[in-house]
Amino acid sequence: MTSQLFQRIQDAHRLIRPQVAVTPLAHSPMLSKLSGCDVYLKCEHLQHTGSFKFRGASNKIRLLDADAGRNGVLTVSSGNHGQAMALAGKLAGVPVTVYARAKASPVKLDAIRALGAELITIDDTPLAVELEAGRQAKLKGMCFVSPYNDIDVIAGQGTIGVELHEQAQLAGINLSAIFASVGGGGLICGVGAAARQLLPQTDVVACWPANSAALYRSLMMGRIVDSEERETISDGTAGGIEPDSITLEIGQQVISKTTLVTEEQIMAAMKLLARTDRWMIEGAAGVALASMLKLADQYQGRAVAVVLSGRNVMLEKFIEAAK
Known part of the structure; x- marks a missing residue:
């Protein structure tokens, strides 16, 4: 599956431009000094809509057939994917309906509405909302776009890996x-699929908040399992996964290491980046940075990349985290 996925990633890397930006790979001298690693930040928080999700959304919209484009697409999101689909659909003239939790971040929900998508909120768990969205898409005859359980969306996200390879190669x-x-x-x-082909000696480290680690538990068990979900500041990664998700099989093939971080570690990482590099990031990006800091002893003196996945966080939530 990963070889076929890599071909799709290469196609997406060529064909989603110039709509999708190539984000900087920025060296952080202060984080490097603090961690003992040579730290590079892949700045997906600078991508359009404020997160990496615009890559997958743009690639999916690009590949819709004419009927799906006319009928519109229906998706589910904790916020970032919904914003990305809303903008990608708007640019292509494709109607977009987004299902979301009523408890999702208000700043993300407001952004989805502002981009012109129809927004439907449900007061239930993330997985329940996701399953209902899929059911409604079938009833309405619309194309359902999963934020993760879709090979075209995954291929779009994989363009980050191609960029990392090109940027690292160029900079030596x-x-x-x-x-x-x-x-x-x-x-x-x-x-991970891009890295396995282009950077085979590079560890692909999967990072979860300990409070919400559904795919981690499934990887440990070798099958999709239910997992206890607790509140996390990393709302962009929260929730369960579909019973048939292709990300389990792909993850088994491409992930080198796994790690879990606490809410305290996530918030400390968010605060640290604001101090060292003057960037305000959301919880999901804090998870990756906190994980790098946790495992820094394993990479002393070596170059590492941290994917800063997004910046869409409520100011009040960020201020609370940074106390």
């Missing part, structure tokens, strides 16, 4: 590890 950087946060697994599977 030998990356020892790539750290990326995990929810449903679309990001880590896409980046």
Whole structure:
């Protein structure tokens, strides 16, 4: 599956431009000094809509057939994927309906509405909302776009891995590890599939908040299992995964290491990055940075990349985290 996925990633890397930006790979001198690693930040928080999700959304919309484009697409999101689909659909003239939890981040829900998508909120668990969205898509005859359980979406996210390879090669950087946060697994599977082909000596480190680690538990068991979900500041990675998710099989093939971080570690990482590099990031990006700091002893003196997945966080939540 990963070889076929890599071909799709290569196609996406060529064909989603210039709509999707190539984000910087920025060296952080202060984080390097503090961690003992040579730290590079893949700045997906600077991507359009404020997260990496615009890559997968743009690739999916690009590949819709004419009927699906006319009928519109229906998706489910904790916020970032919904914003990305809303913008990608708007640019292509494709109607977009987004299902979301009523408890999702208000700043993300407001952004989805502002981009012109129809937003439907449900007061239930993330997985329940996801399953209902899929059911409604079938009833309405619309194309359902999963945030992670979709090969075209994963391929779009995988373009980050191609960019990392190109940017590291150009700068003469030998990356020892790539750290990326995990929810449903679309990001880590896409980046991992690209890295296995282009950076085979580089560790692909999957990073979860300990409070919400559904795919981690499933990887440990070798099958999709139910997992206890607790509140986390990493709302972008929260929630369960579909019983048939392709990210389990792909993740088994591309992930080198796994790690869990606490809420305290996530918030400390968010605060640290604001101090060292003057960037305000959301919890999911904090998960990747916190994981790098946790495993820094394993990469002393070596170059590592941290995927800063997004910046869409409420100011009040960020201020609370940074106290």
